[in-house]
Structure formats: C-alpha cells, structure tokens
Amino acid sequence: MIPYDFEYYRPASVAEAIRLYGGLEKQGKSPVYYSGGTEIITLGRINLVKTGAVIDIKHIPECQVLGFEQNRLILGAGLSLTKLEEADPFPLLSKTAREVADRTSRNKITLGGNICGRIFYREAVLPFLLADSQVVLAGRDGIKRRSVHDVCNGNLRLDKGELLVQLLTERSYLELPHVSIKKRKQWETGYPLITVAALRKDDRIRVAFSGLCPFPFRSVELEEELNRRHVPLKTRVDQAVRRLPSPILNDIEGSAEYRIFVLRNLLEDVMEEMEGK
Template identity: 50%
Template sequence: MIACDFEYYAPSSIAEALGTYQTMLGKGKSPVYYAGGTEIITMARAGRLRTGAVIDIKGIPECGVFSFVGGQLVIGAAVTAGQACEANAFPLLSAVARRIADHTCRNRITIGGGVCGSLPYREMALPFLLGDGIAVVAGPGGTRLEPLHRLLTGGATLSPGDLLVQLITDESVLSLPHYAVRRVRNSGDSVGYPLVSVAAVKRPDGVKVAISGLCTFAFRSDEIDRCLADTGTPLATRVEHAVSLVPGPVVTDLTGSSVYRKYVFKQVLSDIMTELEEVGA
C-alpha cells in the first residue's frame, strides 16, 4: 500500500498542469506529475517517495500525441510503450521497449517516464539519442526545446515544475538499419535492471551507439562513434578503445561490478558491430 495521503488532479491543459504544480508546491505538497505511474507507485510503496499532490497529465492533448508533422515524428510524454510498439512507427523504439518490460507493464510505462524518470537507466531514451531527439519542455518561463542529450547528461536540466511534453525525432532515422541488445545479470529475468543496454543504428558514415547501464546516466558519445567508424582498425582494437572513452565512471552495484560491466559491454559492442557492419557491405 501507499503510506501517504495525497490529492489527485487531472488537468486538461499544459497551463492548468503548471499552475496546479505551483499552487501545490506553495502549499508544501511536494507535487509530482503522473502518467503511467509505475515508478511513482513502486517508490511510494517502498517509502522512497512521499507526495501530497499527484498531477495526472494523461488528459493533456499534447502529451498524448503520436503523429508525423513536417518530416518529424512527435511522441507525447503520456504515450505508453505499448502504444509505441503497436504503432511501430519507430522500429528501434519498439525493439528497446519490448526488451525492458513485459506486455502488461508496457501498457503502463510511458515514454516520458522511461526517458526522464528517476531510475538512472532510462533505456527508452536510447532510440531518441540516436535520432538527435528534441525534448519539448513546458515550465513557468514558457515552452522550450532542449536537445535530449543535454537533459540526460547535465548540459540542461528539468527544474522543479517543468513538464516533459513531447519528444521529437527526425523521420530520416526511423528506417535506418538498427540493433538493440540488453544484458541482465540473470538470463532468466529478461526484464530485470540491465548490466548494459545498447541501441545502435547504421548511418552512411558508420554505426552509432547509445548506451545505458554502464554509467549513472544514459548517453551517446561522438568520440565513441568516431572510434567505431574507423574501419581501417581491427574491430577488437576499436571496441577496446571505445570502452576507454566512456564519459563517466562505470557503475558498480548489486547488479554487477564495473569490471564485469565493461566485459559485457565489449561483448555486446562486438556483436552489434559485426551485425551492422555487414548490412549493405
């Protein structure tokens, strides 16, 4: 059970959601935005989250959008992973979503929660990072566009009260050859927390990868991409160098040590490169 009382609000517009947040914040209610609720409910039951106000964004039209506009795919933050898989407009997103949750959970987990939730893995962000995704963020100062990679790696932040409304991806990335690999400690637990999760696409200038599980944040690295694109260098050497270019300390936790994570990452990267470099060769 959830051991705290809270007020529930269901705004029908971005302005109403932002206003409700600020009002509840002023009353000391520690408000939270809610869409699928999987993470909020889990944390509240574990006593790791206490809130006096829940603001449900599912009724906001902009947060439920899933459409093509001017050569771009626009996906609202309240769209579920299940809806994304069913539409399959972004095949790499579908592939990643199917690996992180079973069918029941995919119908609850939202794109916004998967990208900007409090868990560090944020695997749902990987396809958007590879598509140079743009986040539409609404806040007290108005609506702004932020490159997603800056939000995830600290170049930009979501301030208290900011609402992730949509994610925008260029249509050109949707049809690229792609590959997604997810490794967990217990091979029988396919939806457990990942040791390493990697998504990749093949562009004309080489294979690009986005990575979760290694560090305390999901990331894509131009340096790693350039390293992997150097096909004049043996693959084993490129993979070894790529590991040295990871932009932060590799995590050690109950799931696995940093040494083991690096070992698994090398295996995954080798498999991805072997698979995608053969495409169109």
C-alpha cells in the same frame, strides 16, 4: 499500498498542469507529475518518493499525440510503451521499449515516465539520442524546444516543475539500419545489466548505452573510435572503452569489471552486425 495520503489532480491542458505545480509547490506539497505511475507506486511503497500531490498528465491532448507533422514524428510523453510498440512508428524505439520490464508493466509505463524516471536505466531515451531528436518542454517560462542531448544525455537536466510534453524526430531517421541488444544477468524480465542501441547514418555507426553508468548516454568521442574502419575491431573496442564516462555501475546486478567485460563482447557483436548491414 502507498503509506501516505496525497491529493490527485487531472489537468486538461499543459498550462493548467504548470499552474497546478507552481501552486502546489508553494503550499509545500512537493508535487510530482504522474503518467503511468509505476515508479511513484513502487518507490512510494518504500518511502523513496513522498509527495502531497500528484498531477496526472495522461489526459492532456499534447501528451497523447502520435503522428507526423510534415517530415517529423511527434510522440507525446503520456503514450504507453505498449502503444508505441504496437503502433511502431519508430522501429528502433519499438525494439528498445519492448525489452522494458514485462508487458503488464509496459501497459502503464509511459514514454515520458521512463525517460524522466528516477530509476537510472531509462532505456527509452536511447533511440532519441541516436536520432538527434528534440524535446518539447513546458515550464514557468512557457513552451520551448531543446535538443535531447541538452536534456537527457547523461544526468537528466530539467528545471524544477518542468514537464516533458513531446519528443520530435525527423522522419529520415526512422527506418535507418539499427540494432538494440539488452543483456541481463538473469531472467527474461529482470533489471538489465547493459542495453546498447545502435543506428547507422551516412555510413557511420552511432551507439548509446543504458545500465553501464548511473545514466543513459551517447558519446561522440566513443563513436569516433568505433568508426575507425582501418583499425582492427578489437583495437577499436579497446579504445572506445577508454572513452567511457564515469562512474561505471558496481551493484548487485554486476560489478564494474563484469559490466566492462560484457560491454566489450556487446560492442563487437553490434559493430559486426551493423557493418554488415
């Protein structure tokens, strides 16, 4: 049970959700958007999240879209990871999402909830970083589209009260050669040590990471080192590791040194597999 009371709202439109947030914020309710609710419940139980109002976006039609418009895949932020896995419109996303928590949790965890969550893993964003996707955001200034890199590459950059509504991905990226590998310290559904997703486009390999730093990221500079095909692979990996952002996580799941050790082996495996496809 969450050890405090809160008000519950279920808007029927994006505009209503934004209006509710603004009004509740002025009342000092510290509102939060709610889609799957797993993080609110988990962190609320230990008082890491405290709110006077939740705004449930699951019933907003735009947040439940799953389909194509011309040559673009549109995914609503309110879609559960299980639904995305079963529909499988973006195989790399399906493979990455399949490794998040267990199936019971994935039935509730939503795409937007995972990407915008406080827990720093946020693996579901990795395929979108590799595919140069766009995000549709709603806020006090209306609806806008932005590059996923501007919003989700590294620390999350959303204005207060801004709502992630959809993610847009060009069809040409969806069936490209790809790989997603998640390494855990223990158990099949424990927190990840490192997740690496990779995609090959125009004979160049792109890589994105979760669990290595306190944010998911993709680094073009790191990719440049990995794609120097004339250089031995171990040397490329060594040079790529030098391009990592900081800080490297150092926690109960694994020390920074251990994470780097695991990363080196992962990058060698990923590059050997991707260069062979």
